[in-house]
Amino acid sequence: MTTRRKFIQGAAVVPAAALATPALAQNTIKWRMQTYAGAALAEHVIVPAVEMFNKIAGDRMQIELFFADQLVPTGELFQAMQRGTIDAVQSDDDSMASPTEVTVFGGYFPFASRYSLDVPVLFNQYGLNEIWDEEYSKVGVKHISAGAWDPCHFATKDPIRSLADLKGKRVFTFPTAGRFLSQFGVIPVNLPWEDIEVAMQTGELDGIAWSGITEDYTVGWADVTNYFLTNNISGAWAGSFFANMERWNELPEDLQTLFRVCCDQSHYYRQWWYWGGEANLRVNGPKMELTSIPDEEWATVEAAAFEFWEEIAAESDTKRRVVDIIKKYNADMLKAGRPYRYG
Structure with missing residues (x-):
């Protein structure tokens, strides 16, 4: 490697x-x-x-x-x-x-x-x-x-169709994303970016939560993963x-x-x-099968995120300022309705 x-x-x-x-x-x-x-x-x-x-x-x-x-x-x-x-x-x-x-x-x-x-x-x-x-x-x-930039999805060797499927998975991801996902049994792994493809091939990693499907195809990760989870933990980096x-x-x-x-x-x-x-690669991409966690189950992850926001906000006044802005923004988008927020 x-x-x-x-x-x-x-x-x-x-x-x-x-x-x-x-x-x-x-x-x-x-x-x-x-x-x-x-x-x-x-x-x-x-x-x-x-x-x-x-x-x-x-x-x-x-x-x-x-x-x-x-x-x-x-x-x-x-x-x-x-x-x-x-x-x-x-x-x-x-x-x-x-x-x-x-x-x-x-x-x-x-x-x-x-x-x-x-x-x-x-x-x-x-x-x-x-x-x-x-x-x-x-x-x-x-x-x-x-x-x-791109949204954050899981690309994995094995299919993820429930939160239970995430348990014990060794995943390359970002520090904060890893901190959040660890409560669901994910094991965050930190490796140099250029080593990820080989780590997937050798079994050092079970998955990647670092990008959307566009990057998976562009950088070669779609060649070493079999499944793409349509649920994401963030809509944009x-x-x-x-x-x-x-x-x-x-x-x-x-x-x-x-x-x-x-x-x-x-x-x-x-x-x-x-x-x-x-959108194009979800519809036309031949390399990864799409999987999803049911909305009602995924809602528990979203609820955990809001608790995570408060945990972060409690760490400093500046973090509180940022979290309050994010909360206000999302509340405004929800009130604005479609196409800004729905569901």
Whole structure:
């Protein structure tokens, strides 16, 4: 597994020159960015945005992109960015273990969202942007923008048709999702992203709760799992772009604006790529059989999530602020009715 991972890492790096104009001026600003995504996934979730930035910025600035775990393990991304070893990062707060009060809400905070549009509305209209800015400014990191990515479903070797089927399953998932799911007998497993496919083949893992079906097909996990559970614990992942604060402040305003625009382009791409991809592959995908846990049984998981929210909120005033926003948002959506919420 280690040898395979090193081979993939060595082959995956995307040098700045490959994404940029051939000749660079002596005073070209050069950044190194690492994403949480492996090579196959990165082709969708970050490479187009970096290519766009490098093409427009030209000799003024170039970004060299690295994939999951290439420079540092994903769990050390925050520290490396804070130190300036890496200039920018694409990740969720949870995976990169940022030492902030909002870390637990990054990635998949259970049942906080139902649809991908929920995340940008929470950040841009309900006040999460301001809280994230406050928290990251305290630790020398610039939170640039948050976006909605894929929902969180189980992809497994054995069929999941009841909560009892989850018991004892060794599952690769996010820290907070794993903490929540452990009450249902799930055993969370933490491995490097590039090792997951092999771990499924060797039996080290029984399943994956890290993405929706679009990523399962894109990164090869659909080839090593047999079943896809249609119930999800979150309708959309919350992930962000971050930068070292000093490096960010050194950029001219127009390059900061360009960077934001390219981040927004990446978020927009994911909106429709996942939304359409999830439906298309459920209907037309040949590799995994769909399974479901009955609604009345799954309702107990949703109820447990609301208790989990209160458990998290009790940990700090900032967490309480975030949970209260999530609660208000979901209450508003329920009152708005279809198509925002129903059932």
